[in-house]
Amino acid sequence: MVEQITSMDVDFAKWYTDVVKKAELIEYTSVKGCMVIRPYGYAIWENIQKSLDRRFKETGHENVCMPMFIPESLLAKEKDHVEGFAPEVAWVTHGGEEKLEERLCVRPTSETLFCEHYANIIHSWRDLPKLYNQWVSVVRWEKTTRPFLRSREFLWQEGHTIHATAEEAIAETERMLNVYADFCEQELAMPVIKGKKTDSDKFAGAESTYAIEALMHDGKALQAGTSHYFGDGFAKAFDITYSSKENKLVHPFQTSWGVTTRLIGAIIMTHGDDNGLVLPPAVAPVQVVIIPVAMHKEGVLEKANELKEKLSKFCRVKLDDSDNSPGWKFAEYEMKGVPVRLEIGPRDIEAGQCVLVTRHDRAKETVALDDLETAIPRKLDEVRKGLFDKATENREKRTYVCGTTDEIISALNEKGDGFVKAMWCGDPACEETVKEKTGVGSRCMPLEQETVADTCVCCGKPAKKLVYWGKAY
Amino acid sequence: MVEQITSMDVDFAKWYTDVVKKAELIEYTSVKGCMVIRPYGYAIWENIQKSLDRRFKETGHENVCMPMFIPESLLAKEKDHVEGFAPEVAWVTHGGEEKLEERLCVRPTSETLFCEHYANIIHSWRDLPKLYNQWVSVVRWEKTTRPFLRSREFLWQEGHTIHATAEEAIAETERMLNVYADFCEQELAMPVIKGKKTDSDKFAGAESTYAIEALMHDGKALQAGTSHYFGDGFAKAFDITYSSKENKLVHPFQTSWGVTTRLIGAIIMTHGDDNGLVLPPAVAPVQVVIIPVAMHKEGVLEKANELKEKLSKFCRVKLDDSDNSPGWKFAEYEMKGVPVRLEIGPRDIEAGQCVLVTRHDRAKETVALDDLETAIPRKLDEVRKGLFDKATENREKRTYVCGTTDEIISALNEKGDGFVKAMWCGDPACEETVKEKTGVGSRCMPLEQETVADTCVCCGKPAKKLVYWGKAY
Numbered sequence: 001m002v003e004q005i006t007s008m009d010v011d012f013a014k015w016y017t018d019v020v021k022k023a024e025l026i027e028y029t030s031v032k033g034c035m036v037i038r039p040y041g042y043a044i045w046e047n048i049q050k051s052l053d054r055r056f057k058e059t060g061h062e063n064v065c066m067p068m069f070i071p072e073s074l075l076a077k078e079k080d081h082v083e084g085f086a087p088e089v090a091w092v093t094h095g096g097e098e099k100l101e102e103r104l105c106v107r108p109t110s111e112t113l114f115c116e117h118y119a120n121i122i123h124s125w126r127d128l129p130k131l132y133n134q135w136v137s138v139v140r141w142e143k144t145t146r147p148f149l150r151s152r153e154f155l156w157q158e159g160h161t162i163h164a165t166a167e168e169a170i171a172e173t174e175r176m177l178n179v180y181a182d183f184c185e186q187e188l189a190m191p192v193i194k195g196k197k198t199d200s201d202k203f204a205g206a207e208s209t210y211a212i213e214a215l216m217h218d219g220k221a222l223q224a225g226t227s228h229y230f231g232d233g234f235a236k237a238f239d240i241t242y243s244s245k246e247n248k249l250v251h252p253f254q255t256s257w258g259v260t261t262r263l264i265g266a267i268i269m270t271h272g273d274d275n276g277l278v279l280p281p282a283v284a285p286v287q288v289v290i291i292p293v294a295m296h297k298e299g300v301l302e303k304a305n306e307l308k309e310k311l312s313k314f315c316r317v318k319l320d321d322s323d324n325s326p327g328w329k330f331a332e333y334e335m336k337g338v339p340v341r342l343e344i345g346p347r348d349i350e351a352g353q354c355v356l357v358t359r360h361d362r363a364k365e366t367v368a369l370d371d372l373e374t375a376i377p378r379k380l381d382e383v384r385k386g387l388f389d390k391a392t393e394n395r396e397k398r399t400y401v402c403g404t405t406d407e408i409i410s411a412l413n414e415k416g417d418g419f420v421k422a423m424w425c426g427d428p429a430c431e432e433t434v435k436e437k438t439g440v441g442s443r444c445m446p447l448e449q450e451t452v453a454d455t456c457v458c459c460g461k462p463a464k465k466l467v468y469w470g471k472a473y
Numbered sequence: 474m475v476e477q478i479t480s481m482d483v484d485f486a487k488w489y490t491d492v493v494k495k496a497e498l499i500e501y502t503s504v505k506g507c508m509v510i511r512p513y514g515y516a517i518w519e520n521i522q523k524s525l526d527r528r529f530k531e532t533g534h535e536n537v538c539m540p541m542f543i544p545e546s547l548l549a550k551e552k553d554h555v556e557g558f559a560p561e562v563a564w565v566t567h568g569g570e571e572k573l574e575e576r577l578c579v580r581p582t583s584e585t586l587f588c589e590h591y592a593n594i595i596h597s598w599r600d601l602p603k604l605y606n607q608w609v610s611v612v613r614w615e616k617t618t619r620p621f622l623r624s625r626e627f628l629w630q631e632g633h634t635i636h637a638t639a640e641e642a643i644a645e646t647e648r649m650l651n652v653y654a655d656f657c658e659q660e661l662a663m664p665v666i667k668g669k670k671t672d673s674d675k676f677a678g679a680e681s682t683y684a685i686e687a688l689m690h691d692g693k694a695l696q697a698g699t700s701h702y703f704g705d706g707f708a709k710a711f712d713i714t715y716s717s718k719e720n721k722l723v724h725p726f727q728t729s730w731g732v733t734t735r736l737i738g739a740i741i742m743t744h745g746d747d748n749g750l751v752l753p754p755a756v757a758p759v760q761v762v763i764i765p766v767a768m769h770k771e772g773v774l775e776k777a778n779e780l781k782e783k784l785s786k787f788c789r790v791k792l793d794d795s796d797n798s799p800g801w802k803f804a805e806y807e808m809k810g811v812p813v814r815l816e817i818g819p820r821d822i823e824a825g826q827c828v829l830v831t832r833h834d835r836a837k838e839t840v841a842l843d844d845l846e847t848a849i850p851r852k853l854d855e856v857r858k859g860l861f862d863k864a865t866e867n868r869e870k871r872t873y874v875c876g877t878t879d880e881i882i883s884a885l886n887e888k889g890d891g892f893v894k895a896m897w898c899g900d901p902a903c904e905e906t907v908k909e910k911t912g913v914g915s916r917c918m919p920l921e922q923e924t925v926a927d928t929c930v931c932c933g934k935p936a937k938k939l940v941y942w943g944k945a946y
Contacts, residue, residue, distance in 0.1 A: 027593055029586065030547060031577065034540035036590050039605070042536050063515050067507035067626055068541075068579075068610060069563075074503060087569045090542075092579065094564040095614035095625075104504065106541075106565065106579070113502065117509050120500055132512070136610075137541060141568035152568075153540055 012218040023277045033145035033152030043285035061131040066113040069104040078237040084204020088140045106139040114160040115238035129163040148265035156260035169253035173229040176257040177210045180225035187282035189387035195444025207231040213443045215395040216269035219417030221470030227257035277337030281380040289338045290319040293345030339383045408438040423463030425456035440469040485691040496750045506618035506625030516758035534604040539586040542577040551710040557677020561613045579612040587633040588711035602636040621738035629733035642726035646702040649730040650683045653698040660755035662860035668917025680704040686916045688868040689742035692890030694943030700730035750810030754853040762811045763792040766818030812856045881911040896936030898929035913942040
């Protein structure tokens with residue numbers, strides 16, 4: 001039998017680690033916070049990569065590859081940036097038997113490397129913009145670690161762009177936030193709030209940070225992607241200049257934006273259930289699993305193979321013809337979150353049909369074999385929509401509009417963790433107080449602002465912004 | 474004008490660095506031996522990746538991702554392995570402000586990490602084989618560095634597989650060597666010799682190492698890919714066991730195999746010429762560049778755009794409609810090695826035709842616009858074949874059969890560097906002596922053995938093996 005996992009309602013954290021291990025997404029290693037991403041987990045990441053990479057290229061970006069090492073003096077060139085990152089980097093001090101003249105850190109992010117490169121290659125307005133991206137891993141020496149959500153090494157893409165004007169750079173920052181949001185909603189079936197971070201929560205060195213925030217099944221918030229506008233701060237720190245059309249030497253404007261393997265954690269905690277993983281079809285390594293019933297009977301395996309061949313033309317299909325029982329296989333592929341299961345046995349074959357079962361709602365449908373070419377894409381789209389609606393419903397149910405900190409406390413107590421929508425005066429002290437009193441911090445100021453009250457949830461003074469608050473992963 | 478590069482005949486090494494810089498493949502950074510791979514260079518690597526990844530998956534391999542850090546104690550578990558790699562690894566000693574309890578090296582290769590993982594996940598014969606691959610970067614603290622050829626950080630793929638039997642593992646080692654050879658010859662148009670390394674040249678920890686060796690334009694040899702058979706040595710050192718069908722606890726057998734961004738260096742030095750890069754069509758980021766002539770004349774740009782649209786359906790095409798002169802553009806895309814140039818001007822349009830120029834031989838052909846769908850694929854194939862033949866011819870011209878070390882010395886003196894085919898008795902002392910006397914070391918014992926003499930090129934005793942000798946990059 002497929003091993004049992006902890007119920008989500010009993011212990012969500014334990015449920016999560018059970019799923020990542022038993023669905024064979026990761027395995028631990030002897031280095032704390034560094035994990036092996038196993039084939040099934042990596043295949044999800046490859047699908048995420050393919051889809052995002054296409055979107056990046058369609059919006060004019062080119063891939064590059066920067067070194068993984070940053071000399072200490074280079075990291076230190078922009079003051080806020082080094083203060084934000086130096087405490088959590090891994091330091092290389094020796095190459096072979098020799099002590100290095102200068103320590104190198106393993107990149108926690110690559111702004112400084114891109115800046116050094118820009119300074120080398122950008123001279124004239126003709127050299128702008130540069131729209132770059134790279135797919136690499138980065139290292140941040142976190143104290144507490146959890147697979148996909150917070151690890152010392154993680155995979156990501158980091159976009160880095162440089163523009164002649166502030167307007168262009170701001171437009172890029174917003175464009176990429178929209179690309180992320182669209183990807184999350186369309187491909188991962190995960191609704192997100194697009195917003196701007198408060199100043200206390202900005203990326204180290206950024207003028208403004210935008211983020212997409214998603215609500216997990218347990219009511220905690222997860223930052224699923226960020227997009228930063230740097231102004232010309234990095235350009236000044238790194239002495240990047242270009243001669244403008246008017247032949248003046250001026251500083252360009254920059255952005256950076258990234259999503260990570262954390263998205264896999266978001267998928268697990270948005271869609272998963274007590275039977276394991278539930279994968280959105282767009283990134284599922286296997287979209288349809290064929291499970292033959294009464295496999296030893298004449299013609300069953302032949303038919304199953306024939307179907308596999310046919311389906312492989314329009315979806316990612318797997319036939320499990322191992323000698324495990326159908327019941328074991330049902331549980332196994334539920335654990336692995338395969339969106340659609342196709343059951344086929346002797347009687348089905350006789351009737352020219354098969355049974356399709358969707359993972360997320362266990363709905364069964366008998367479908368004529370001749371109709372599979374239309375039925376499977378329809379099913380996959382139903383799954384996507386079903387997942388999105390379910391996740392949206394969970395988020396709506398767990399979003400509380402509050403006018404005072406007391407209302408926040410009682411909403412969370414009565415209804416459990418979730419997003420709190422409440423007004424804010426703009427004072428960092430109030431932000432801090434809300435967190436201390438209620439346990440929820442500011443997640444973002446949504447781009448779609450509403451006025452849910454006139455006064456700040458904390459101090460009662462006139463409110464300036466609607467803020468989403470929440471407990472964060 | 475496009476800047477001049479050093480002639481190959483004047484200074485091959487300088488020519489090489491001129492090309493990598495001026496074709497915008499790489500840019501240097503402040504960390505010695507670590508480079509920025511720029512969009513044009515990275516796009517070549519992406520094409521290599523796509524093609525190889527497809528071949529790996531077709532042969533049953535799955536991608537995974539191991540951590541980049543290896544604890545010192547883990548690296549040390551296999552004696553030969555640690556002796557081979559420890560002197561050239563980068564050591565991480567601090568995480569943030571804290572000194573680590575144990576040093577971690579940045580992976581120079583990942584056998585030890587795979588072994589640790591295998592020990593965790595392999596229990597029964599049902600768990601075998603595992604056919605894994607990963608696309609990552611690795612670090613080796615080299616003293617002398619050159620872009621793509623020998624850098625401290627480089628990108629590669631490393632395949633790692635584990636099997637129930639030695640036979641299976643040996644077959645895998647050979648299969649992947651063949652995959653590499655086929656890829657190099659079919660896609661990179663680069664002829665290679667498949668062979669086995671002598672014991673002195675084996676990978677640290679391997680029972681046997683196979684390699685593909687290519688001859689560069691200057692007559693030096695380049696190891697373009699390796700495939701290692703480990704026997705059960707690693708399995709014993711890492712205590713990896715499985716229960717066999719006979720219910721006995723036994724050790725499995727392993728392989729690993731890899732190619733790196735060095736292949737880009739191989740492409741440059743195999744096909745390049747005094748006008749710059751010459752790219753094989755399969756991996757060229759741009760396969761056809763459209764250069765409009767008399768661009769300001771009515772209808773020229775429209776036609777050029779129309780052609781771009783049409784060609785983009787079956788090849789990677791770029792239209793350069795910048796305000797640089799056609800002459801500048803010709804030189805620029807020759808420097809960048811674009812396989813086919815399409816020139817179109819007002820008179821061509823009137824005649825319903827265009828001019829195709831192939832980069833490697835500058836052959837011109839006038840082609841009817843209606844025939845482009847067949848003419849372009851034909852041209853691209855001609856280029857591939859032309860490059861392969863030219864490279865093969867260079868290798869044949871520079872391959873010398875020698876019976877004594879004196880013959881080697883005079884062949885190299887008279888005809889320049891190249892491959893030396895000479896017999897060997899199998900004694901490592903002779904191998905060493907040949908290198909000392911003649912400057913050429915053993916490259917490999919080719920799988921296709923011939924007998925070019927009866928006696929060892931060095932000691933005159935009975936010969937056992939034909940060896941290819943050469944000066945190596």
